[in-house]
Amino acid sequence: MENLFAYYVDCFAHQLQLAFVAVAENHIRISTFFDVVAQLNNIVGASCKRRDILREKQFEKVIKGICNGDIFTGQGMNQEMTLKRAGSTRWGSHYNTLLSLIHLYPSIIDVLLFVEEEGKDHKQRAQANNLLELIGKYEFIFQMHLMKNILGVTNDLPQALQRKDQDIVNAMILVRSSKHQLQTMRDDGWDLLLNEVSLFCVKYEVVTPHMEDLFVFHGRSRRNIEGRTNLHYYRVETFYEVIHLQLQELNSRFNEVNMELLLCMSCLDPSNSFSAYDKRKLLQFAQFYPSDFSPMELMHLEPQLDNFIFDMRSSNQFSEVVGISQLAKRMVQLKKHRLYPLVYLLLKLALLLPVATATVERVFSAMKIIKTSLRNRLGDDMVNDCLIPYIERDVFDTIDNEAIIQHFQNMKSRRVIL
DSSP: OOOTTOOOOOOHHHHHHHHHHHHHHHSHHHHHHHHHHHHHHHHHTSSHHHHHHHHHHHHHHHHHHHHHTSSOOOTTOSOOOOOOOOBTTBTHHHHHHHHHHHHTHHHHHHHHHHHHHHOSSHHHHHHHHHHHHHHTSHHHHHHHHHHHHHHHHTSHHHHHHTOTTOOHHHHHHHHHHHHHHHHHHHHHOHHHHHHHHHHHHHHTTOOOOOTTSBOOOTTOGGGOOTTOBHHIIIIIIIIIHHHHHHHHHHHHHTOHHHHHHHHHHHTTOOHHHHTTOOHHHHHHHHHTOTTTSOHHHHHHHHHHHHHHHHHHHHOGGGTTOOSHHHHHHHHHHTTHHHHSHHHHHHHHHHHHSOOSSSHHHHHHHHHHHHSOGGGTTOOHHHHHHHHHHHHTHHHHTTSOHHHHHHHHHHHSOOSSOO
16 A cells, blocks of 8 residues: 655665766766776776886876976875776766876876877777877866866765764755755856866867857767857856756755655754754654644644653663664663653654665665575575674674684583584
């Protein structure tokens, strides 16, 4: 039976990744750009010899820069860097890929020139020649810096959302901050981006088009629109459109209902003597579930919340409770769930919402590793017993093997000593 009020909040880190993927898939030029970056990784990192050439060329440029006074020295500076490969399931890794691509740009060109001349076959040399032409264009440089800036705005967000100890309030703040920064970039960031791209092009002698000139699709004259300038193409069709798609996806996946649900739910957090408690938000949280809270029960909930918070803050038995799940367990242990049935119902509804971190996603990933084709007949209990040590291996690593052996030895009488 369908329940209209059974809310589901997906893993925030997963939603963020899907938002990035949607932008790359829905904007054909950005999708093409990342295809070119993937080809660069395949060509430059195809052999140890090419990676060595990349390191040698970069080393030479660093030494030359230090001698000319363009590069400063110091502890931790000028570390060896390679072109990092982006992970298909980790869009945060694309940011590091673009940073390394910008930093190693001249050295990558040297490697491609080497492949163009010394490649093992005609196909490889032709591919290197094609990549040289593509990455030497203003359009590639523009897209590279644009995506670097966009991913830079949200780079801290996926890392924070995947932390096991990330609290909901901070997650909401990070999401709203990312939206605000992207909107600010769209409103005021065009001149900064254009200047950044222009300086890069001047430094590496890339031809910069005049923005007032007509834009021309090379080899596709039928697509040329009369009156379309370079300024319109780069500013409207690329800059504005890509940021708009990103904001649209973030607003869609991190909608106000989900964010309000989690903010209300966070008011039940018992940490620091229920410092996040807010009766107004908890009453609002109950209103999201009209099938569970009738108008009469909502009226009873308000005084019950007052009694509940006074009881919790004055009782030492709840002073060290951490997390909503531990609060619910402690209430059952002390029979408090019978005293405050409506508050306990709120707790149960809150626990039905997935945690706003990647913990749940990690469990599903672990299930693929544990329950393989050779173990497809494992029962639920056995799968659970195998998953817990795997997922919580950091905890199990701290337990001495001898303690585990003694535990099993004492479980029942055995013929031999383990």
